Structure formats: C-alpha cells, structure tokens
Amino acid sequence: MPTRIACFFSTSGHSGVDRAAGHLIPALARRGYRVDLLKVRRHGPNLPEIPPGVRVIDLGSRHTYACLPAIARYLRRERPAVLLSDKDRVNRTALFARTLARIGTEIPTRLVFSSGTTISIDLATRGPLERWVQRNSMGRLYPFADQVIVTSAGVADDMAAYTGLARHLIRVVPSPVVPESLFTAALPRPDHPWLGDPAAPLILSAGELCYRKGFDTLLRAFARVRAQRPCRLMILGRGGERDTLLALAAQLGVADAFALPGYVPEPYAYMAHADVFAFTSRWEGLGFVPIEALAVGTPVVATDCPSGPREILADGRYGPLVPVDDDAALAQALIATVDHPLPPERLREAARPYGIEASADAYLNALGLPPCPE
Missing domain, CATH: 3.40.50.2000 (Glycogen Phosphorylase B;)
Known part of the structure; x- marks a missing residue:
C-alpha cells in the first residue's frame, strides 16, 4: 500500500499554518505520498484545489477535542505512517487519539508535533489557566511524541526554557514559504x-x-x-x-x-x-x-x-x-x-532554505520518511 501521511490541523483559515499547509501538502503528494488532511469543520486549512493523492476527511465536529474519537477510528482504519499536527490544543488531541487507537491493538503511526510561535511571549497576555495548561502540556506531554518540530531556533530555545521540554527533543525545520x-x-x-x-x-x-x-x-x-x-x-x-x-x-x-x-x-x-x-x-x-x-x-x-x-x-x-x-x-x-x-x-x-521543495525534503526527514515513498 502507498505510504500515507495524515495532517491534523485546526486553524483560522488565514494564518501562517494555513499558508504552510497549503504549500506542504501538495508538495508531499507530488513526491508520491498519499496525504490525508483531517479537517475540523469550519476550520482551515482550506486548500484551493485538492491535488491528486490528497484526501480531505471531515472529522464530523466543529470542535477540536470533539474530533478525538473520529481521529482514533481513522488511525485504526488507515494506519498512516505519520500523524503531523500543529498548535498545542491540536497536538494534545492527536496524542490522546493515538493513545486511544492503540488500546488493544498495534498502531505503528509516528506522531510529530509542530509549533510555530514564541510560546513565552504568545502566552504572556493569556489567562493564568491557559498559560498553566499549555506550559505543562508542552513540558509533560510532548516527550510522548516521536518528534517535535518548530520554525526557528529562537522558537526552539524559548520552548525549552519556558516549558522544561528538553532542547534535544526539538528540531528546527524551515517552513515551506516560497514557490x-x-x-x-x-x-x-x-x-x-x-x-x-x-x-x-x-x-x-x-x-x-x-x-x-x-x-x-x-x-x-x-x-x-x-x-x-x-x-x-x-x-x-x-x-x-x-x-x-x-x-x-x-x-x-x-x-x-x-x-x-x-x-x-x-x-x-x-x-x-x-x-x-x-x-x-x-x-x-x-x-x-x-x-x-x-x-x-x-x-x-x-x-x-x-x-x-x-x-x-x-x-x-x-x-x-x-x-x-x-x-x-x-x-x-x-x-x-x-x-x-x-x-x-x-x-x-x-x-x-524556505523554498517549498527544499522545505518538503526537510519535513520528510523530520517525519522519518524518505524523499520518495519506497
């Protein structure tokens, strides 16, 4: 069966994550991978065109956490090689879904978390509960992922210092920005x-x-x-x-x-x-x-x-x-x-380094996959 990559995002529709996903997903498909975009209803990313090799899968809910059972069912059914997620709430949901999917069965899916913000500054204006949740989520839950990737070394250093996540667990991967x-x-x-x-x-x-x-x-x-x-x-x-x-x-x-x-x-x-x-x-x-x-x-x-x-x-x-x-x-x-x-x-x-093709190669390396599926 063709190697399958699952991408789970829940975005505003016009953020940097949306733009990166709109570049990355087609680039992965061009290399011969099957790519599934797991979609929270009324949330991005919204691909202008669905390229060959890409499926958009409606998870059946407008709320990220409510999609957890659907993601677990998807993982058991499709068994993708990798589940890539982005942003803390989405990352937590992906982790819980993989844990749920693995109960009583062997699910080989690698889990890769992504984050693109300088977390200490981003959370400075949030409420104390949200700061506590995200800080502890990153520090205590992210080690259960197979890889954590970020957009810059500054983001990586800040994440490690602010959350206590070991710096060697965080990998910098250039974003796919430029056609x-x-x-x-x-x-x-x-x-x-x-x-x-x-x-x-x-x-x-x-x-x-x-x-x-x-x-x-x-x-x-x-x-x-x-x-x-x-x-x-x-x-x-x-x-x-x-x-x-x-x-x-x-x-x-x-x-x-x-x-x-x-x-x-x-x-x-x-x-x-x-x-x-x-x-x-x-x-x-x-x-x-x-x-x-x-x-x-x-x-x-x-x-x-x-x-x-x-x-x-x-x-x-x-x-x-x-x-x-x-x-x-x-x-x-x-x-x-x-x-x-x-x-x-x-x-x-x-x-x-931020060309779409160069970035796609770097992403595949971080995902633990070859430039083209075997």
Whole structure:
C-alpha cells in the first residue's frame, strides 16, 4: 500500500499554518505520498484545489477535542505512517487519539508535533489557566511524541526554557514559504503610481494591522526618513488598527505619502517593485513576508524580534537588524538600505532554505520518511 501521511490541523483559515499547509501538502503528494488532511469543520486549512493523492476527511465536529474519537477510528482504519499536527490544543488531541487507537491493538503511526510561535511571549497576555495548561502540556506531554518540530531556533530555545521540554527533543525545520517559480519570475508591476517612481522610493510592509506587527514604530521611522528625503510608505493588509494608523500618519504629517491598500492575497509583485521591505514585528514565530521579499530580490530591514528575523537574515548578513520599537534606528537602516541595497541574487540566497521543495525534503526527514515513498 502507498505510504500515507495524515495532517491534523485546526486553524483560522488565514494564518501562517494555513499558508504552510497549503504549500506542504501538495508538495508531499507530488513526491508520491498519499496525504490525508483531517479537517475540523469550519476550520482551515482550506486548500484551493485538492491535488491528486490528497484526501480531505471531515472529522464530523466543529470542535477540536470533539474530533478525538473520529481521529482514533481513522488511525485504526488507515494506519498512516505519520500523524503531523500543529498548535498545542491540536497536538494534545492527536496524542490522546493515538493513545486511544492503540488500546488493544498495534498502531505503528509516528506522531510529530509542530509549533510555530514564541510560546513565552504568545502566552504572556493569556489567562493564568491557559498559560498553566499549555506550559505543562508542552513540558509533560510532548516527550510522548516521536518528534517535535518548530520554525526557528529562537522558537526552539524559548520552548525549552519556558516549558522544561528538553532542547534535544526539538528540531528546527524551515517552513515551506516560497514557490520555486518565485525565485526566477519576472513579476509585472502592479497598477499603482507609487511603484517604480525613482523620485520617491517606496518602503513596503505587509501583515495584519495589529499591535504585534509594530506598524506604529514603522510609521514613526518613516516620518523621520521623509523629513530627510522624498519617500512613500505602503502597508498591505487589514486589521483592527487601520484607523489608529491613519490617525497617527496624520498626526506625524505624512498622511499624503502613506497608503493602506488592504489585503493582497499574493503580494509578490508589490514586493518585487518596492525599494525596501520593512519587517517591524514585536514578536513572531518566523515571519513569512520578509522571506518572500528576499525571494524576489528586494532588500529587507527587520526588527531583531523573537524569533525568526535574525535567522532569516543570517545575523544581519542579508539585511540590517534593529532593536524592537526603535524608530530612530529603523529610520537609519531604511535610508542606508535604499542607498546601498544588496544585489538581488545575494538576497535570494537567504530565502532558498524556505523554498517549498527544499522545505518538503526537510519535513520528510523530520517525519522519518524518505524523499520518495519506497
């Protein structure tokens, strides 16, 4: 029988996990594996197309924990080689389901947990009960998995320090971010007058308009840059802080050079025709958008937040790192990068490990499977 991989996720439908799963699942199927996406109703990931070799299995409930009996039945019936899950509640459910499935029978399925967030920071604003549950779940239950994988070394170090999970049990696997075609694509310039204007360089950013992304700091840095030279700032995305950012731009006197076009599903063309990409998060698990900007040859300036940018930019070799919330340092780095950008071919080097095919190979290795099924 063909080697089968089961993927159990329960996501918002528009998160980094959704994007990674949308890239990883087809890549695994292209290699000849049978892939089952175990689906919690009304939750992501939502694959735009179901590729050959992939099945979407409705688990029959809208609630993650309520899917436990269905997953156990699936494991007994299908006996996949690996069950891959992501995020703590889902990981716990996967562990309990495998335990239940193994009662009275031999289920060979390997269990691989994934996590993509800097857990100590992510839980800092949660209630004490949720912090206690997740911290103890990771520290005491994750050793029963066959492998724990995370998106960056910073996430791994934080997980070990915060939960007590042994660091050697945690493995860093690069996320599948970049389609291979993006490294060589000639992307047409979007129909926007700010793109390709040499008289006013464009600073671009993208992400949910929320506190975590640090766009308020970016606006203050932009005001400093614009006081010295003509330039413009555009942030792609939507979120609850849209009106706050527009008000701040007006207060800083830069509203006429600031744009919020909204959400763009594939921002690659905008990135390719911007002069610099600014990544200003206060914390992350990795950060996909700076990788995408690098893949199209656009220089990146990033905050040295936990976690991801320092690894992506190789300690600053592929772009400057600045302290979180330091708008003065950010402004200086933006000016220096616009004046002296690295060659596009060198910038693409930084994104290569996050190519979908390279990442799929790394995932298979972490799952304990060969590049192609035997």
